[in-house]
Amino acid sequence: MLRHVAILGSTGSIGTQALEVIAANRDRFTVVALGAGGNQPELLARQAIDFESPLIAVAKAGAVQDVQLALYAEAQRRGYAEGDFLMPRIIAGPDAATDAARTPCDVVLNGMSGAVGLMPTLAALEEGTTLALANKESLIIGGEIVTGAAKPGQLVPVDSEHSALAQAMRGERVEDVHKLIVTASGGPFRGKTRAELGDVTPEQAMAHPTWDMGPVITINSATLVNKGLEVIEAHLLFGIGFDRIEVSVHPSSIVHSMVEFVDGSTMLQASPPDMKLPIALGLAWPERLPGAAKACDWTTSSVWEFFPLDNEAFPAVRLARRAGEFGKTAPAVFNAANEVCVEAFVSGDLDFLGIVDTVEEVVGQHLSDPDVKLAGMSVGSVLAADAWARTRARDLTARKRMENR
Incomplete structure (x- = not known):
């Protein structure tokens, strides 16, 4: 049809x-x-x-x-x-x-x-x-x-990671899921220490090793903010607690995510990095489109590597968990502040490390507001929190720009 x-x-x-x-x-x-x-x-x-x-x-x-x-x-x-x-x-x-x-x-x-x-x-x-x-x-x-x-x-x-989770959970019971493992390429700076990231340029941050994406998502992948957002997204999509959602660094981006079940079995979805596959599934779901993307070549040798996330060099996922666990408008503040900080980084008004550092400052101020804990959720409260976070992030980036002159 x-x-x-x-x-x-x-x-x-x-x-x-x-x-x-x-x-x-x-x-x-x-x-x-x-x-x-x-x-x-x-x-x-x-x-x-x-x-x-x-x-x-x-x-x-x-x-x-x-x-x-x-x-x-x-x-x-x-x-x-x-x-x-x-x-x-x-x-x-x-x-x-x-x-x-x-x-x-x-x-x-x-x-x-x-x-x-x-x-x-x-x-x-x-x-x-x-x-x-x-x-x-x-x-x-x-x-x-x-x-x-x-x-x-x-x-x-349609995110490749969440499409993978949805495919792995087809026909499975949520109560049989032990944890979700969201994979991350690690971006262009995998293996770098925090000290080595101080002089990163926008051009370097937009040189993703495996994916061809827009500038905002690419920079978010470099800071791992994107992975933090995906952890919150996985929680909301599948109803799994944050304590049962992990991030594993997988540089080749072949395994898009994994589901570990209570009996010790792990189901994963693998394919060469190509967004046409999850897009095709999104358009045709629950059907599959033949030839939507290339499959893995099982006739050649390959090695799939997985590494733990370095939370010291890339604290964005930890910060996203904090916002996601608090809930309410905290994720909106996390996202809005980041969008402003990415713009400031691209325009040369904020350094690379300043992106997540500034977002953390904005989120911290939001969570320390006693009224936030009592407020309910509505479209109006979300948009208000979004606007406040953008204004606060701009003020902080302007202050840091003046301090660095």
Whole structure:
């Protein structure tokens, strides 16, 4: 049966790969909406025409004209005669992606980056649509709001680690799970001491050894903030306590995660690092798409290595556990402060070690507020905590910049 799909974040790494999967399976999927920031109008126009999407959502209202002009230019380049090309409907503004998530369809793939993905995630869940979730931040900051809005089987993880856990747990009972082991490549600085990370440049941090990802996720992988977020995500997705979720450093990124059961058995999912596999599973779940990605070559010799996480050099996972165990709006503060600090690092206003150090300071201030412990969870409280954390992180990074002059 043909599945109708909305792709949010279509011009990003996840979105472009998702469209490649759909292009290879035209008999299985059709695109009903594309959402993007609007910074790449030419690419968005090509996608809209390639997949005949009737709706385009752009976050930047000022990008509408650029997208329209790009659509006309692309149609002309392809030789469409006047009247042969049906212009997609374009909606714009901060709520455009949320509106696109409400489009009647079978699957919404949320491939957006950052906390802005929260409202589209909730919109898709409220519509009862299957949500293929690559935007981990919306689950992490939304916490029980998101999990409470999701019906059984409605939320399908697209992160390779959580897709692996979901595959390993197929047909298994949660009560038989002893622990989850989330694997980490270790990023470009695996084996470095904290002292050796003081002079890291953004270019070095974005040189990931095994994955091709966007700049924010790549830097998060270098600090291991991404792995901290994934620990919180695993807790929320599978209902396993933080004391039973471990991180193991696996440099080759072949084993994407593991589930250890109470009888001593461990189930793992292995495949060469390629996001098309979890994306294809997210779009087709619970079915598999033949040829979605290359399999491991079992005719050649290989060695799979696993190492313990160095919490001294990379304290981000420990900090994420602290935020996740506290719950409420603490994960939102952790995520928001990190997003600001990554921007400051890229712009040269904060050093590499300052990213997690500043996030820790912001989280610590949040957790020391007695009102936080008493507050309930709502979309309003999450957004307020997110805004407070961003402001506080900017203040701290500005102070550190002045101190270093």
